[in-house]
Amino acid sequence: MELNRAASVVKKVGPWAWWRTWWQRQSPNRQDRFANLAPVAAVVLFLAAIASAFWYLRVEEIEREQEAIKRDVEYAQQRLRLRLLERQEQVMRLARDVSNKEIRPDQFLSRAEAMVQQYPEFMSLTWIDDRRRIIANQSVSSISPSQHLRAGTVLKVSETESHFSLARDLMQPIYGKVDADADKDAQMAVLQLHSPLSNDQGRFSGVILAEYTMEGLLRYGIPTEVLAKYAVALQDGKGHLLAGQTIPGRIALWSLLPGSDKPNNDYEVPVSPVGNDLILRAQAWRTSQGLVGGGLFWLVGVLSVMTAWMLIGNWRHTRRRIQAQKALVAETNFRRAMENSMLTGMRALDLRGRITYVNPAFCQMTGWSESDLVGAVAPFPYWPDQDRELLMTRLEEEISGQHSAGGFQVRVKRKNGQLFDARMYVSPLIDATGKQTGWMTSMTDITEPNRIREQLAGSHERFTIVLEALDASVSVAPLGSEELLFANKLYRLWFGQNTQGHLRLVQQAGASHAADPMDEVDDMVGLPTESLTVATSENAEIFVSELGKWLEVRSRYINWADGRLAQMVIASDITPRRQAEELAAQQAERAQTASRLITMGEMASSVAHELNQPLTAISNYCSGMISRIQAKQVKEEDLLFALDKTARQAQRAGQIILRIRSFVKRSEPNRTLSDVSAMVSESLELAEIEMRRRHVRLSHHVAARLPQLMVDPILIEQVLINLMKNAAESIDNANRSPGQRQVELRIVPKQIDKQSVVEFSVTDTGKGLPPEDIERVYEAFFSTKVEGMGIGLNLCRSIIESHQGRIAAENLYNAGEVTGCRFSFWIPVETTLTTQQPTGVNE
Template structure:
């Protein structure tokens, strides 16, 4: 775009060409527009430099004046501070003389009052003099007539503890005069206290208290010439004004006069010997208006600002005209580029249906160029021949403004004869005057979206077919609502079309759900409060097995949370019929129970000869006792006492035989497992009693040890005894098969407490001196129907481990080595003290609960 500003030398003043050669060359290399800008900026820069020079000169002079004023303030304040210091030191010396006379007992209370009255009358800043003993009691006191009644100190009164305790302690420690500013109320006159210690034979005997009026101290201590030139004030340690006057802060009268009222010069110095507790401050009165208040400054500034404003206004007017032309061209180019880069085809019709404009995208879609389309009327060349009637009706609706905002779908023919699907959106075309001049239509190629939509529909049909054919019930419902979002065929067969079955399975399975409400007044209540929102959409599912009475089936329910297609949080429940599996588990449990009883019968069958030998002893004794009593009765040699003794022995032998038979019957009897709190020593004793018969038959020595104070275990004692008997019997057989000498034929049973993985347990160990277990036997030790004995069934150890694991325990086996030789084998199992498993866990372990 060419610069619209004329550069004719007759139209504007020619720019000044710099005389320096290198500057002249630089100037000629600039464009005319840049030369105009430099020519416009040069006068403005000169005006600004002139204004900056004037301001700098004024400011420099003002700084010089401020430095002189500050030096004068500092000098006068230090002079006033010296005068005030000398006055305080004179009063301090006079009070110290009185304190010395009091300490030497040269002054009584009456004379003290007289001398105090003379000092107070002579020196107006001294308001109160008091003699206070070490017990904080006022011995004598005199106050000036201007002291308020609430600040009077009368003889015989006792000062408050909080008022003088810290001061007395300080004076007693340092034994030097101490100045203090007491905290006063809103109505009290600011005072300065001087405490001079009294000493009686090197002992602290109180203080002489002198109180100065801070206002009088400022009035009579500061020279009059200083008070005339400055606003003098006395401040405390916190910066509060105690006496004097203070000039208002900068801008306090009117905020817009901040620059017109410069901050006054001030100087502060602590008052000695008071120290940091009292500060003397002087503020100088303003005698000049400063730089900003100078009329000459404002005149020069105003003229410079007006000149700069006119130069800037002229320059901005020129720049606005140039920018307007550039913006117009840029806007036209931008609109043309936007129309050319759009992927949506644009077509404009006038009020009679004639094409007035098409963009490149429209031409690219149809294959016809702009010259072939502009000016054409219906039928248009991109209309398919078979859709002419339908398209003519659509065009009539478009020209009469009856097209909806959703647009309509048509088929469009390319120049090569191919067709594609398109959607047209029509809107009125309004000109710059607000009058409708035609209709604008935007066309989008929707062939690919239609193809994707068809594929999605086919995919949805396949997905629905798969879900309908599943042998599991699938249902989806949103949280907090009773709407059923999805249900497959099996769910509909079981529960129908409502969410009753879904909610019933969720509630029965104990899966997290939210309370539902239909009260519209609770719309503002968050129904998802308490849900674990951080994990609701995770892939982990919750499983549960429930029994549905209406169906008479066992169902395995799995649930998970998901985001539905509309963004709502939903819960999917998958229910599978596991009734056959539950029946199989119940049958397996019953078979395991029968296998345990069979194992006990087999064990007792193997021990039959030993049991018969054990029963033969009491039966033979009974027969001998009976034959002996019959013979002696027939021979009349039986006394009554002998008869009773023999009958008693016979009864004990019969009782022993009955106990043996009863123990065997209770061991082999098939009964339901009954877990009760059982004593470990009792279970071990009964197991030893049963197994000892077999061990004696095999000539194996049995020793057992039960730790004292073992806790009671929640177990079935018959099952635990069965485990112990099997382990003891196997140990005896192992020792017998190893053919150990008599001294080495032993089996040891121990029951001791232990801590395993932080859990309290009772450990049972059976140790034998047999030949141990080979590695291949160790690998298949608990395998069902595996046995190293020719007559063995291979179910003993398998049942033992099942029984132990059903009680939440574990069983282990290991060889015992003596060097490289196997010296025996140790079987051990432990039962936790924390109690028995729940019934469901027992069934899962294969043992009835």
């Protein structure tokens, strides 16, 4: 419908009137856009016309060149074909004479020599029989002796073999190309002609092999006018150069046009009768300058460039003017929008103190309209009555230029009589010529900031009160400075008003985290690897001798109010807690001693029986010696023997008592590098007493070359004796037969979680543990025995864990029946000294 309406309008008023009407209907922006695009369209159309004209002329020239090269190449191909056919006919005539036995080998050599000398394209002529034996050969003298085919030799199997077989099968002349790589002469490619021979019965009797040089065929088979005009080359079917020359990189841009599949300056055709294995290719030499070398081309080019340059310059000038106009409009709109949207009130005064401009924010703040304020003089309507004298003084100072750069605070009255706090800033108002025309005043409502400031002051006061009332010392100091930024009451009570206490706490806390003094560390070892302000707090427990207190020190890096990086240190008094820990450690030590006493109490009858043997022996030896002395029947040797036996038995009793005393006596924990074999031997001496009483056989295995362990040997012996005693009791309670009453102790090295450890295991043949109680046997005061106290195994676990080890128990099964129990624990080889002591007891 709109198109029909436009067409009817064009018919009524004419095209020019319609164009003028359409142009007037467009907006100014659209008219500027169309006017801006017109020069661009003109330049594009002009350049397109010039490019099309030159492209048309170039296409015409290419077509003429292509027709000329095609015609010349086909003529050269015909000449080369005729020469090959002539040489083929001569070779076939020679082959017929050989087949009819009209010539002998010596006559063949003379005729071949004449042909080679007469026709230089021949490289050699060879007579080959049906067994591939060379009868005679005539070659040109220019080839190397190694390439001569000698009479009496057999033709080597190569690519020539296929051509020889094909000529034998078809009984027709066969052409075959031999590449340079296939020949001994790496500089020459050869074309072979196999002409078959037949005997009297018509059977195959050999071939006459004629070899042409590709260079000879090119030189003597191609007309000289073609060779002078083009770069002529002979190629194989794969495009490899056999003879002649080519022009690399002569592919014209015009060949990239649609419909063109090869360069326009060359042409190639197959050479008959050889076929597609031999291609004749010619490339035209460029002898003329073409269109680019003509003066008309350069004249048109210069005029085109000047025209395009002027059109583009005019377009750019128009575009810059339009952009400047748009920027001016945008800047005006932006400033107006900024003034209307900003929350800061703006007021302009002339040099006499009259208001000349106010923005909407100023009107919104005061409640007065622009018409009420513009043109007003002091006193202004928004001045409070009680502050008029002060504000009048301020206005006089403002007009005289005596204003502060930081502004001043005043009270402003709204139209409804409400007052609010405001801060005003004054600056000179300069026009475009650089002359001062008045003063510009900006006003900001600071009622809410004042309220927030008061709240912050109150919050800071409450915060200070809380920090002052803390039972921990809090201090903040910048890094690399001795200034104390903050210190609460407890810090001042402990360390005074300087930073010496803060630095001492940081130094001692860092020393508590330090590694082995033999390790090499750098100066930044105390700093966290991540950003200081996001690093986690560092805790340390130190003893301050001046205060006689244990303090827990926590430090953290913070950004201070002024942007400096500071360190905050919080120190809490943990002296009561440390005293409680020491008391707990003492209680744990007493529990260990009590456990050993209980163990020895349970083994009292066994120990008494063990001591009874040496004491009885001593008594018997003494009685016997007395009797024999009284009867005066004793000899000195017998007396010495009896006294020696008595001393040994007394020594044995003393060793048993000494071992019991060293096991049950109370001593301070002493971790040293201890030998595993020595600890096992000490524990076996006491455990075997209980084993013999219960008729249990004890076997042990200690691996060779075990490393030393950093342990308390008495505690480890206590664990081993407890486990072996429990194993003997389990066997006794299970009423095992004499053959099944045995306990095995094994100590072997192992790797657990990529850590070298020594594993101790005690295996018995008792009735094992109830499955539901395996995880509970280590709990305090839990026991699977009726008379058990429930402290032994808990104490064992505490001792092992204090040495950074682990203890475990498992039942042993045979076809679903429990056949015993295995308790094992391991201790790491490389362990650090620790002050932690076992705090629990269990069995």
